[in-house]
Amino acid sequence: METIQLDVLKISGAILLIATFGVIARRGFMDWLNAYRLQSVVLAVVTTIIGYVTGIWEIYIAAALTLVIKSLVIPKVLTHVTKSLEIESKTDANPYLSLRTSIIVSAFLVAMSYFLSQQIPFKSDPVVSVFLPVSMAQFFLGLFALVNRRTALSQVVGLLVIENGLFLFTLVLTHGVSLIIEVGIFADILVGIVISSILLFRMSRTFDSLDVDKLENLRDD
Amino acid sequence: MIENLILFQIVVSLFLGGAILGLISRNSRFARPMIFIPSMIGSIFTIIFSVDVIMAKPLSWIIPNMLPFFNLEIFVDGISAFFMLMIGIVSFAVSLYSLGYSKEYETKKRISFFGFLFNTFILSMILVAGTNNGFFFLMFWELMSLTSFFLVIYDHDKEENVKSGMTYLVMTHFGTAFIFISFLLGYLQTGSFSFDSFRTSSPSFPHLIKDLIFVSAFVGFGTKAGIVPLHTWLPKAHPSAPSNVSALMSAVMIKMGIYGIIRTVFDFAGFGASPDYSWWGILMVIAGSASALIGILYAVVERDIKRTLAFSSIENIGIIILGLGLSIVFASYHLHALSILALVASMYHAINHAFFKGLLFMGAGSVVYATHTKDIEKLGGLVKQMPWTSMLFLIGAVSIAGLPPFNGFVSEWLGLQAILSSSQIPSTILQISIAFASLPFALTIGLAAATFVRLFAMTFLSKTRSMHILHIREVPRNMIAGMAILASVCILFGIVPFLGISLLSTAFHLTSQPTSPFDAITLKNNGTTSFANLSMPVVAIMLSAVALAVFGFIRVIGGKTTKTIYGTWDCGFGKLTERMEYTATSLSQPIRVVFKSLFKSHNEINTEFFVQTNPYLVKTMKFNSTTKNIFEENLYTPITSSTLFILDKIRKIQTGKINSYLLYIMLTIILLLIFVRLSHV
């Protein structure tokens, strides 16, 4: 393929990565959600690009789904949930690592995911070679967010970021051939979000806080 | 061949039947006969079966396809049959005894389950002796432990019983792990768990493997046998169990450990007659003499009648192991005759111990049955109320003290001769060290006598030390009958050693066979002169002859005189009360002082004065003397506490923080990825 496409791919990949970093860097739930929404939009765009590049029509569907579900439905649901539980601790109490450190760590993670994807034979498929590391990075960053953050809400968002990474990953490697599975994953995630929002609701009822530090009754020491 | 297969099946089915009958008896009035009659008949058939095997042919029987990979192989040769005979005789006596003894469980409504366990326990021991496959051996072995565990904690309303049962279970499982390892090593060499393959190919094992197999088996079976320092479960479990059970356990079950050791050494570990293997024997000699001495030293200061017996079991096991070790040493130096002598000594002591220890535990059981106390400080004077029990107990005590003309003497005589013969080992260092090993052995014999004088005297003689046992009665007839059987066997094996020795030499296929009951056990020097002789029948005759003679003589000289019954000489002080008698503790006090380093005995005296300033008018004086078990303190406690410390550190990872949990996952994946990158598999 000609170089413009490749550059476009690269650039979009970079933007996506930046968006992800944005999610990591932001504080406070609402900022998070916006960052996530932004990321999802970028993701949708990327998906369409990939669809264009590979010329497989299912991918457009996937892109559409992404746009609808992730950048509209899920944020709606979450905002609704947070609205309904009138508690002030929507801004994240300070995470375990300071912003500086967490940025450094996430840089390491990105490096790792690039290193990891080095070991995989691509058969010179530009889509894979560009987006595999990006998706892995997204994945690990989401995981890191989960490890690092203290409130349940932010963990949900971390989960969502992970899911984005997964989505991209599957898309890139499978070229959307197995749409059933894509759909299945979507469905799972949706249900997961619903359940977690129910849980959030209950949690705020019983513990009147969404601090996961409150969830330490079950331990062994 | 066929007929002894049928016999074996009869045995198994009888005990199974007893177990099931026990369960369905539902504590009814007929529960006891329903339980113990089958076990008695089963025991009789066991005796018949084992004798048949010893005299005629070994039995081998295979049931395939019950489980994948493993067939249930039964193989009963002379050695197994010898131990089965032991089981049969003892369990017959004990079952008879239990008919009366277990009445109290009937009242407690627990008899039916007891019967189930009792029968299963005996059956499992028989099967352990008869199994020929590693897997099933372990299965029956553990079944034996499990049933005996439940029997030990049978009075589970008492907290300490459950505790000691727990100790027993854990220790024996620890032992089983070692046995398992030794089987695994054999499996590694042969690719099969069948004992036949072990037998056939064990001589070609590499030497290191042989040593490993031996050591792990020795530790494993030694735990069951109660070799110091793996003995700690024994003095806990035996007192907790009902006395008929402790009789079975102490008389027979711990012998299964001996059986395992014999099997391993002579069958699986590929023992070869070369000095390379002599260290096995040395190890056993050391372990044996240590067990003997330490066991009896704890026995002599013990207050609990059953725990005393338990400690003395440790002692006797030590003696048995010592004999085995000697026989191995001799064999490794090609001294065939001597190794036979040592083996006979050890096995003879094994079967003797089965008899008199069973007898003694049943006697102790009768005492507990009558008085409901195990503390000899509270007993005494029972000889008047329980003449039969005391008589039989005395026979047991004299036999276990190794005094002629009872069976204990014969086996210890043989043992001592075996030690003396160590002078023929062509290695000075071994000669001297074994000679030194005789020192603890002799000391043990002395202490054993002391222990049982003390036990018998404190339990049965002089004034009773507590009022509540004044009005007790002799135990029921069938209990006495049960004890009488074993007592008579003790005397028989003492006066006619020919029985035991010829039995042994047929069972173990030993070359030298005694021919007639009356010719003496003779050990010859390499020259013609006789090294030592013993002919117990003649000794018995001489004893009775002398008795008659002296009786007649005294009568002739002294003529008729009268006996006056009068109070004991009290220095004109007044009535002697039971509080002035010598107590068990004070009786053994000199020994406690001599060996104080072992007991860590700690005395405290607190005195009250009438006038605090005046130290001459003493109102009350309390003396309290305690001895500790140094093994628990210096060996077991540190091990357990350090283990728990480590465990405590490990389990701290369950912090309750979800973040840390997620972090674990993240780290795991990263580490594994690095690991994969680095390792080139």
Add this chain to the structure above:
Amino acid sequence: MNSLSSNLIVVFLLLTPLVGGILVTFFRKKRIIEIVTISSASLVLIQVFFILSIIINEKTLSAFGNAFYIDSFGAVILLPISIVGFVSVLYSKNYMGRQYHIGLVDDRHIVRYYQGLSIFLLSMLVVPITNNLGVMWVTVEATTLISVLLIMLYFKENAIEAAWKYLIIATVGLSFALIGTVFFYYANITAGSSEDAMNWTGMVHNSKLFDPSLVKIAFVFILVGYGTKAGLAPMHTWLPDAHSEAPTPVSALLSGVLLNCALYGIIRFHIVSSGTLGPAFSNQLLIILGVVSIGIAAASIYFQKDMKRMLAYSSVEHMGIVSLGIGFGGLFGIYGAILQIINHAIAKPLMFFASGTVSQKYETKVMSKIKGIIQVMPITGALFLIGGFALVGMPPFNIFLSEFLVLSSGFQSGQFLVTIIVISFLVITFAVFLRHLIKMTFGNPVTEMKKDDMGKLAIVPMAILASLVIIFGFYIPEQLQTLVHNASSIINGGSMT
């Protein structure tokens, strides 16, 4: 077996619990609901036995083209699902009934509970019979979600906490599994496979052509992913919480069956990766995780205060043993591992049921407050002991055989040090586990209680399981032997010595 009938078999198998779940939603009467669910569960049991008989005769059964594919290994997993499913439903009647009577749950909960149970059963049934690994992943994820719902059935604080941890950790873990799956798929594609690239059969078929380095990475992801769900340490952290806080029948299902499903996933991929790299690679990883699991379980059991938590840790231990057995490999190892899966699936629910009854009787799960079970509830106490001794691998109960096989294979494969370590761990586990057990079973109850075994329906399921535990101790039917043997030959890559 022609395709139509096999399709029908699968359809019926999957429809039965689904219909049951739907019916439950319609008539909302407790009585009827219970009957419906029990009957559907028993139907499932019967069908599974039917399928097993087919598998024993003709090895495999595939339906809807190749979408569903049952071989001996799948069947071996199917068996415990159906059995445990049945007994759990049976037990639920009594258990939930009592919760209902003391007012812990109301009708809405009952309905939700039984719906959840049926769907849970359904989703677990799909796992071993589907051929498409993607679908397998989806269903495993689905089990997570449903079981979360079941755990947070009644909103106690601890239940919510457990559910949350379970949800987050399991989802994250499974996302790893998805990555692994996709990697394998990609490997299959790059190996030039055609349309059924996601199918296990396809993967195994051309696993020889896969790219080794890719497969290595992929398997690590699979191991961590499904390992999280299977409760292999150190990803097991959610397990004690979830299993201890769920309603007892659900705990039984989670611990006895769900873990197996996750392990099933790992083993499937293990087969593929052995096809590519030879067994050595995945074996060492499995051994590592196995040993760590056993060790951590041994350490944690001693300090437990909560009965069900202790049982959960013992599940971690047994999963460790299974993965150890697979890792050791060889006939004994794999056979032992599969047998261990079945045996554990029988013994653990027994233990959970017993503990459930006990905790209902004593109104606590705190072990220090429970004493003298054998006096208060003789039958339950006896069953409790049987289960406990089975779990610590005491003969003549079933788990002894499987552990024996696994450890033997350890020596066979030359892993002496590992085996010795594991044996010592097992001894420790034995001691600490039984310590709790004996303390609870014997002694005298703290407060005076009337002697009562909590009703027949509490006893029957336990009795069924206990009899299985004892029988499998010294007799395994021929058919099951052949089945397990075939399954282990599948795992060993077709070749079985």
Add this chain to the structure above:
Amino acid sequence: MSNSLEIVIGVIQVLVLMALSPLMTGIMRKTKARTQKRMGASIFQPYYDMAKLMRKDEVVSDQSSWIFRCTPWVNFVAIGTAAFFIPVFLSHSPFGLVGDLLLIVGLFGLARFFTMLAGLDTSSTFGGIGSSREMMISTLLEPALFLAIFVVALTYGGTNLSTIIETASNSSLLPHPQLIFAAIAMFVIILGETGRLPFGNHATHLELTMVHEAMVLEYSGKSLALIEWSQSIKQIMLFALIANIFVPWGISSSISVSTLGFGLVTFIIKISAFAVFVAFLESSIAKWRLFRVPDLIAVAIASSLVGLVLYYL
């Protein structure tokens, strides 16, 4: 033919021992009296005492049981039977085929066992003291005795006494240095077994010094006579043992009147000399504290161990 003759002689030997035993006691008492500047009773006094006791009525403690009553008989029977195995003036005896040194030890043990029981049976505190002390001393003596026997048996090729004595009488004392140590050990043991000073003191009845006397304190009449007699038989047996093993001169190895007569005479001389020696020793030392006794026994053990090592090296 000769065999039955031998049996007859064996029986005669036993009778000789039994007859001579009180004499030894008498000789020792006399010697002690003389060393203490007393006249002392005649050396035949023990015979008179015994005859008197036999005719006396008994007083039996009301606490005691059949154990107490049968103990004197058991004592005598055990020790009397043991006497059959001791060569007195004929080196080999047919009874050598029946039992050996270890059997003798065993029979002594039997006697002691019952004596201790009897001491405790009367519920008298003296009995308790006696039994408890006897318990300790005998226990500690056991290994010493066995080691001494060990050395002798190895040197002379057997525990069979006939073998021992024959070999001994054919060899001189000189080539066996280990025997000297064995002899020392044996001597200490004999002091202990017979309850002589410094272990115990026959002369007094103070609870500080009594060991054996304390156990038999309750006995009177026939029983006392039996006990005293069997004690003295035991004593003379031990003397005979040490004399014939370590100083085997003059013991006859063939059955002819002259040699046998010579043997008998030398035997009497030997043991009387030994008795006098022991008596002298006894009157020259004091009773030791009970807990110093183990030191003495340790000396015995040590010396026989040295003997053992000497034998092997």
